[in-house]
Amino acid sequence: MNPWIDHAIWWHVYPLGFTGALHGDGKPGAPHGDGKPGAPHGDGKPGAPHGDGKLTKLIGWLDYLVELGANGLQLGPIFASESHGYDTLDHFRIDPRLGTEEDFDALVAAARDKGVHILLDGVFNHVGRGFAAPAHWLKGTAFEGHDALVELNHDEPEVADHVVRVMSHWLDRGASGWRLDAAYSVPPRFWRDVLARVRPAHPDAWFVGEVIHGDYPGYLAASTLDGITQYELWKATWSSLNDGNLFELAHAIKRHQDVVAAGTPMTFVGNHDVTRIASKLTDERHLAHALVVLFTLGGVPSVYYGDEQAYRGIKEDRAGGDDDIRPIFPENPAQLSTLGRPTFELHQRLIGIRRRHPWLVRARTEVTELTNTTAVLTSTDGVNRLTAYLNIGDHEHKFPEKSVGPHDWFIDEKD
Template sequence: MSSWVGHAVWWHVYPLGFGRLDKIAGWLDYEVELGANGLQLGPLFASETHGYDTIDHFRVDPRLGDDADFDALIAAARQRGVRVLLDGVFNHVGRGFQAPAHWFTGGSFEGHDSLRELDHTQPEVLDHVVRVMDHWLSRGADGWRLDAAYAVDPKFWKAALDRVRPLHPDAWFVGEVIHGDYAAVLRDSGLDAITQYELWKAIWSSLNDGNFYELAHALQRHGELLPAGLPMTFLGNHDVTRIASKLDDPRHLGHAVAILCTVAGVPSIYYGDEQAFRGVKEEREGGDDEIRPAFPGSPSELSPLGWPTYRLHERLIGLRRRHPEITYAVTTATHLTNTAAAFTSGPVTLLLNVADSDYRFPDVPPEAQVLESSSPVSGDPAVVPAHGWSVVTR
């Protein structure tokens, strides 16, 4: 794994929600102030509608700009020390994608008639994917998120990466894997990372149900995964209902962000989540529109209601950066009830309370230092208010 990945925090944007690449470049200072140093771009290439129906992997979508705009975005990111991750949609393509018939399986992807599945047993398909990866890495990208990696035989990714890595040894490759044996996928595919959907689900589900045992179990499995590869952790992305809408109680949004920022992995923050955007994914045509909204022209046009959540992210990302050991630390549950939990990750302990009354955590000494919390610090670091959280260290 590239050494820079352990310091990465991604800000994940859906480019078509910005309209132009130069508009995205105008948000880089906002991203850096947030504490992120990686720009994770959704689909960038010429497509028929939503970006995941690619028709030309070598051309920037005309709605976003052209090669010069891409180069300018890379240069602007470089000036700020920001890495750039591209979205590789290599499992399927749009109906207008021009290729010989034997490149396709004849089926559509997950019932979407507009998406044709590529036949990954064909050497020409492998050659094409290698050329695309190499082309954009050579133009300045730092890595690839491989869309629907779960739908492709891991041996295909292994064959592709065996050819791309020698050309770009510092690049990072993360596969979209929703369920299954994450460690086995990493081993067989040669990928550096997978998307940690199991932990994502446990975060919002445990908060909604008042069941921290679920989160503790997921974090145990998360820790067991770490030797295989540092996963991409997240609270939201372009495919799921936003965390602010997913949580039943808005008081628990801070809990979710605190979990993300105090457990191992490479965090990814979906644009707008840092402003507490709401949005529900629906299983229908156009059902993703609400979670892939247009962003305004500049940060000054954002609603003032979202800035407290932005500042919360800023504080917690800052805490993570001051304690870089968290990135690789195995999290252990040091105290656990249904509605109160203490999770220790390296030098920090996250105290969570979703009950209607204050909770006193045993084993938190009076001299413990409160690094961050949901409310002004009281005199006793062991006490967390109702529906509150805090991060402490000894």
């Protein structure tokens, strides 16, 4: 088993964007914002040099990660690829734009010294067109209409052998687990069989699959994955806040209980594939409510880099449509705008509550009071209890235990 995951909070970074490697010229591929949720980007000019695109740039951000309250670095693709990282060419080689295997080793060593776990992005559903493999490894079909991506044949035993070797190689080299990209497109039995071969040598490793919709508990049971990405809860969080309909959130929370019972889902309000939460919300005052949901419900929280600074970014369905949500970061934390500090401190405050109550990772949550604009979320593990009060309405609301002002929230940590 992996007991460390009960205390994990991830800071999720897309390295090719973060380091500037994707763009190559040191210029930001998207504006950085002024640090205010819901505010314009500003002029989009970098406030300081952005580095040389190397993976080792992240070493200088580990203290920032720890200051935030996180203890895990969730990395997007870092292996040799044709462009954006999800079109892999070689699973055993660090992308030359990000450096070398020695650079990876240096990052792992620095992270280990600070008690930080590293989660790798495993793209094993599809590969780039230039991936060197025998024809029988490939289905020959494009993944979800993307001609640059060709699906692997998961009925082929040699493909399973390859994935076992790749997972084991990087776990041996210091990774703590894998996020499995597009896991929903892979037969659950493939993960079951692969993990049965990887886990004996790495019993503490954590494996979370990207699953967007469907039967989450059923997929967890059939695949033996430890967790899935909780997209249903993500959608209900921003949608209910925008629509003034907390009944949608309550419904998702009820369904979430079955997911927590089945595994340790990754919870989030932002990632590399979706519009940033500060851009998604129509009222910036509700960012705090979204974060209260993230950090008080069961699961393993993940914070997408820049969200803790209230960065904005909109995902668009076009070529290059992800650039805005995968920006270059400054060379070091001192070069961040001070305007993002309030949102950073809000994250710290809520992560601090999470740290004081690590049992929340497996907590069951019940919505004990509910209107369109108010809700009480009561979380417990059978012994401990934590209660979150949400008011997204325009007027003060008097709950039986507590009055909460308009567009405000309160967390009662008393058992």
